[in-house]
Amino acid sequence: MNEFDVIIVGGGATGAGVARDCALRGIRALLIERDDIATGATGRNHGLLHSGARYAVNDRESAEECIKENMILRRIASHCVEDTGGLFITLPEDSLEFQAKFIESCLAAGISAEAIDPKLARIIEPSVNPTLIGAVKVPDGSIDPFRLTAANILDARLHGAKVLTYTKVDELVIESGRVVGVKTTNTITGEKGVYRAAITVNACGIWGRDLAAKAGITINMLPAKGALLVFGHRVNNVVINRCRKPADADILVPGDSITVIGTTSSKVPFDQCDNMYVTADEVELLLREGSMLAPALNHTRILRAYAGVRPLVASDDDPSGRSVSRGIVVLDHATRDGVEGFVTITGGKLMTYRLMAEWTVDLICKKLNIDAKCTTAEALLPGSSKTSTEDCMRTAVAQVGGKASAFYRHGTNAEKIDSSTAAKRALVCECEQVSVGEVEYAVEQLGVNNLVDLRRRTRMGMGTCQGELCACRAAAVMASVGKSCSDKAKADLKGFVTERWKGMSPVAWGDTLREGELLSWLYDGVCDLSNNGKEE
Amino acid sequence: MKQYSEHNFEQCTKCTVCTVYCPVAAVNPLYPGPKQAGPDGERLRMKGGEFFDESLNLCLNCKRCEVACPSDVRIGDIIQSARIKHSAKKPGLREFTLANTDLVGSVATLVSPVVNATLGLKPVRHIVEGVMNIDHRRIFPKYAFGTFEGWMRKQRKAQEQFAKQIAYFHGCYVNYNNPPLGQAFVKVLNALGYGVQLLENEKCCGVALISNGFIDKAKKQAKSNLAAIRKATAAGLKVVATSSTCTFTLRDEYEHLLDLDNGDVRENIDLACRFIYNLLCDGNHTLQFNPDAPRVRVAYHSPCHLERLGWTQYSIELLKLIPNVELVKLDSQCCGIAGTYGFKKENYATSQAIGESLFAAIEASECDYVATDCETCKWQIEMSTSKKVFHPIEVLAASL
The missing domain is CATH 3.50.50.60 (FAD/NAD(P)-binding domain)
Structure with a gap:
């Protein structure tokens, strides 16, 4: 049919x-x-559950849409959302007058915005720039796209x-x-x-x-490239925004086990939309501006850089693409x-x-000519539940040690993951705690065709080592459930490692470079991947 | 390598060599190993306490992971700190008894013949297992009748005669269980021209308090000890300890686990074997060995915390200087007891499985006895092999 x-x-x-x-x-x-x-x-942004506050001053309509959808997503997609809360901070070089206008605009759009003592802000989020002179609390969060x-x-x-x-x-x-x-x-x-x-x-x-x-x-359309950096662990637990007119690298989002800073904004030609590389200038800008939000970024390991293209419909010739609604x-x-x-x-x-x-x-x-009402604002997405994700995780930890990550990722659907034997509970990805059972669940239920797909469903390979230990294990599990023969698995593995390195290379210094070296020893030296297993 | 990030775990490149060297992971599949429990887990625990896993209590804090790590990650500290911060298991009567070596020791030494005889009885050990979950197969160290501190009080005048002085951190074991080791230390130091003093009001270093979850008390004692050490340092005294674990705790665990700044006195805290070896190497100190001392074959076992200090070689070289000693170096491995860890019923099997290859190597070495710098290694080896165990300082004192 x-x-x-x-x-x-x-x-x-x-x-x-x-x-x-x-x-x-x-x-x-x-x-x-x-x-x-x-x-x-979709997969190349901050993963920010906007409160709408960022748009409140310039774009009331978007701000109102955001806060409404924010509240809906918390309910229908509880396992994709983390209620981190957000701060809009004013630094000495910013104006507190903007803060007043900002709060007024937020409240007008229906977004709760409460000015708090900068000292309190430092307690709520210890990583925040200690020189801040103002802070506003808003209902931001993080969302996994x-x-x-x-x-x-x-x-x-x-x-x-x-x-x-x-x-x-x-x-x-x-x-x-x-x-x-x-x-x-x-x-x-x-x-x-x-x-x-x-x-x-x-x-x-x-x-x-x-x-x-x-x-x-x-x-x-106006292709506007936005570049972002992923830091190795959670630097902040609360979203930090800069309280000023939207500009480059002024949002820092804690997403799952990492923190993301972004974005830049630059016009790119259409023929480059499938070829997004992050440049050294972009990395420098992101670090410089990002460390204004949280100084710790200056000495935190960067896992990778990535960029996406905003699908903006051009309304004028604005070269930055930012004033477009x-x-x-x-x-x-x-x-x-x-x-x-x-x-x-x-x-x-x-x-x-x-x-x-x-x-x-x-x-x-x-x-x-169909008469049917939309129910997506009420119907929960599979995995979402009325009980909070934290409650589910606590139960999961009590039942089976180490299942907390699976619940964090899949919500109530984590119950469908086979953890009955030690072999199923064995970890494929240690950084992100992805078990053999979870890989099998993703392959069988979530439409996974290759290792990169698997990464998007489970976070396999998104942790500190960027696939160093897990990718080959995952390839073996996928082969065992019949998704690939050994030749295909090898090609898949090569594609996966190449994709990981693409994101690492713009930030390959310090520990990230050491990691990259080890990655290359393992896959090139031990597995002979460059050669695809062929004799010299 | 200099630590760059405030989060030391970031330096981990996931090479997994720590897990290869972990004695627990090798014998107990329930323990995920130092890499997962340490740097991997820490990253997840930053999301929230739900990501803490009680299997971290299986870590025996030997720090062999840290010795193995090529990236200088303080894996053992990360695991211990996570236990302190997140573990829902609160210490009970057993932990109280095992951890308060000071309190229990001061009571037991008053009535040591009764305590020793009672704890030696099989039915009593079964009762102890039933009530306290301390394994009945475990043999308790015997308590001395009278403390080392008591003996030292009588020595004060004689010790003050020496021009050069050091302060001795004797530790609970010497004080309550093995005063002869302290006496051997005094004999050797005197022979080198040093008088021995005690610190003003020495407290237990706190290692057992830390591992059993009594952090506040450990901190209190540590502060008291640091004050006493500062006072000795101000008077120009080096502080020397015979126990490798006490030394390690004073130097490293105070800062890393109890968050106390000991940087001003850290370099002034030394281990007996290292202190003495360095004296013998400086060209100004010699020891007169007894030419009639009988030849002995001694097998040296390297305690985990001494490995972490990086000072095993001092004990080995010191033993090599003793003319009547024929030294056998055992492969460096954990004996399995890790202080109070091996006393706990749930850890007994793991503890003995870890030590198994060491016990076999000791039996095969055909040594007369074993030497080691750690008292709990001594208990484990004496319980699990046919050999007696002495401190290198005792071996040295016997040859003078």
């Missing part, structure tokens, strides 16, 4: 959210992603949606000026496919410009361009993925 009501192209948070919303409303949906889920901008996307995909599938990853859309099928489906190629097997649906949704982020072009439609853009190409059956959802941000999906599916319902 290749007939659906809706085809969604793009497996980021937005696409996954649209697929879930469709599925919950009884609409037959197919999601097509050219790579793995959450590989674009990989888990969030995976949970949406899982729920979409549970409700009948079909998901195809590693499937590229070659062309749109257009009949009588109407988009009626897509022609695809599986990027692993090369297999071709044709899928038909009444509506095709373009949820491709920055790559949506290319998809629209296949229907002869022009969307003016991150507002949600839903384009019905029937009314805009006279092309029926084609809808683009873009703009917005990770925080508003659910609302973006809601608006898109509302439009789909209208077009398909």
Whole structure:
């Protein structure tokens, strides 16, 4: 059966959210992603659960959307969210006048914002720059975009949606000026496919410009690169923002076991969107500005650098891409361009993925004459539970030592992980405590095709050693559950280690360089990966 | 390598050599090993206390992981600090009895014949196991009748005659169980022209308090000891200890685990074997050995905390200087007792399994007796082999 009501192209948070919303409303949906889920901008940001405070002064509408979605995500995705709280700090070189305006704007947007004594701020977050002269408490948090996307995909599938990853859309099928489906190629097997649906949704982020072009439609987009650095451990336990007009490297987010500083903002050409490298200048800027928030960053090990491309819809010629509103853009190409059956959802941000999906599916319902209400603001995502994640973890620790990390990652779904024997409990990834059972669960339930996919589902290889010890173990477990033969496992391993090194190389000094050396001894020296096992 | 980050665990490159050298991980699969319990776990514990794992209590704090680490990570300290901060297991009667070596010792030495005889009885040891969870197979060190401090009071006048003086940190074991070791130390130092004084009001170094979870009390005693050491230092005295673990605790654990700054006096705290060996090497000191002393074959065992100090070679070289001693160097490995660890019923099997290869090596060495700088290694080896164990200082004193 290749007939659906809706085809969604793009497996980021937005696409996954649209697929879930469709599925919950009884609409037959197919999601097509050219790579793995959450590989674009979704997985390449701070992982900040915005309170909206950052937008309050300049963009009231975005701020209001943020705080509403913030409260919804805490409920429906409890295992993807950590309630860290956030601080907006004023440094001696900033103005306290901005703080007053900031608080006023936050309150007007419905965001709680309480000015606190800088001394109290230092107690709440000991890593904060001790020279601060002002601090405001806001309901920021952290959110894991990989888990969030995976949970949406899982729920979409549970409700009948079909998901195809590693499937590229070659062309749109257009009949009588109407988009009626897509022609695809599986990027692993090369297999071709044709899928038909009444509506095709373009949820491709920055790559949506290319998809629209296949229907002869022009969307003016502005690719704005944002680079970020990952630190080796949690430097701060509370999100630290700079209380001033949004600028480079002014948000420091504790995400799971690490801390992220970002971002930069620079215009990049479209042909570089698939080729994001972080430059030495960007690293320097991130460190310089980041250490203004928390001086400890200056002497904390940096694990890696990464960059994403914001899918901003250009409204003017602003070269920095920063004054563009991150507002949600839903384009019905029937009314805009006279092309029926084609809808683009873009703009917005990770925080508003659910609302973006809601608006898109509302439009789909209208077009398909379906009367079904959106329930995604109430229905919990799989793994989320009314009991807090901390409570679940405490129970888990009492039952089986070392399962706390699995509960942190998968919420109540961690119960589905086999930990009945010592062999299943054995750790594949020691830095992030990923067990053999968890790898098997991810491979069988969460659509894992290779080691990089596995990393996005479990954090395998995202810890201090960046895959030094775990990647080869994981490759073996994947081979044992029939996902790969030994030749494929070797190629997969090579791809994984190369991807890890790409992120390490911009920050390869000190301990990170020592780690890189050891990584290279192991995989090159011991496993002979460069040679792919062939005799000289 | 200089420590750069305030978080020492960041230097870990995950090479795992620490776990290879961990005596517990080798015999007890329930222990995840120092890498996971230490730097890996610490990173996760920064997210919250839920990530603490009670299996960390299986660490015997031998610090062999730190000796093995090529990146200078203080793995053992990270694990001990995590136990102090997060462990939900609160110390009970057993921990109180084992940890308060000072209090228990001062009572027991008053009635030592009764205590020794009673603790030697099998039925009593079964009762102790039932009530306290101390393994019935474990043999307690015998208590002396009268303390070393009491003996020293009678020596004061004689010791004051010497022009050069040192302060002796004798430790609980010498004071309550083995005054002859202290007496041997005084004999050797006197022969080298040094008079021996005691610190003003020496307290137990606190190693057992730390490992049994009595941190506040350990801190209190440590502060008192540091004050006494500062006073001795101000009077121009070196502070010398016979016990390698006392020395290690005073020098390193005070700073690393109790967070007390001892930097001003640390270099003034020395180990007896090192102090004496250095004296003998300076060209101004010699010892007259007894030419009639019988030849003995001595096997030397390196205690874990002495390895961590990096000073094993001083004890070995000192023993080599003794003309009537034929030295056998045993491979460096943990004996398994780790102070009070091996006394606990749940640790007995692990403790004996760790020491097994050492016990076999001792039996095979055909030595007359074993020498080591640590009193708890002595208890373990005497209980688990056919050999008697002496401190190198006792071996030295016997040959004078």
